[in-house]
Amino acid sequence: MASNPKQEREARARLRAYQARQRVHERRISRRARDNWIAAIALVIILVLAVGAQIFFFSGGPGTPAPTPSASATPTPTPQAGENIGDVPPAELAEGRTWTGTLTLNDVALGVELDGAAAPQAVSSTISLAESGFYDGVSCHRLTDGGFYVLQCGDPSGDGTGGPGYSYGPIEAAPADNVYPAGTIAMARSGGNGYSMGSQFFIVYDDTTIGADAAGGYTVLGHVTSGLDELKKQITDAGVEGGASDGAPAVPTTITGFTLQ
Secondary structure, eight states, X not given: OOOOHHHHHHHXXXXXHHHHHHHHHHHHHHHHHHHHHHHHXXXXXXXXXXXXXXXXXXXXXXXXXXXXXXXOSSOOOOOOTTOOBSOOOOGGXXXXXXXXXXEEETTEEEEEEEETTTSHHHHHHHHHHHHHTTTTTOBOOEEEOSSOOEEEEOBTTSSSXXXXXXXXXXXXXXXXXXXXXXXXXXXXXXXXXXXXXXXXXXXXXXOEEOOOBTTBSOOEEXXXXXXXXXXXXXXXXXXXXXXXXXXXXXXXXXXXXXXEX
């Protein structure tokens, strides 16, 4: 059969078109695979950054929503596990006895008892700070209500980074079962470091289980004896600013008095 140049040209054109479509298809597959890898890598980076941010944000307080003290208002070296830093009040100041007094937040007067026998170092520090007027006008900068029910106070910086210019330990009187009943007053600290306590403390306003970390639990220095219902009514029941479960109280809260005897 004689060849037909026109048919041959058309056949070659069809072949070239087919090959071009194949190349386009292959490039699309390659680009899609590359894009999928890039997206997967980006997702992993985002997850790592998110987890890292949570660890950073929650590394300093009770359990997962951790109250975080305590770099100090006056620059001090970073506290190391196992050692006090700065001019820490002597534990003997607590006299091994129960101290009673009033902690006033806004206009809510809370009756309190601090156990100088069970937590002498924490109670001594708190007595010293209260008597010096350190706490006057200091805010309660953090409220949690997402399974943990704590109001954190005592940071002169107002953002969770401040303290009295010293840090101390050890952890005292932490509950063995990790249960902190409503009314518990406990010290905030950095995650994994039992010698990072300063001026920040938290009030548990509803029964809360707070898991221990590598350093242990959280120093319980005392409890609220009266006024907790009013605290809930006037402050904590309003929740967190913006409707979150962890952040600044919706009702701005300030320590307006702290007396002990």
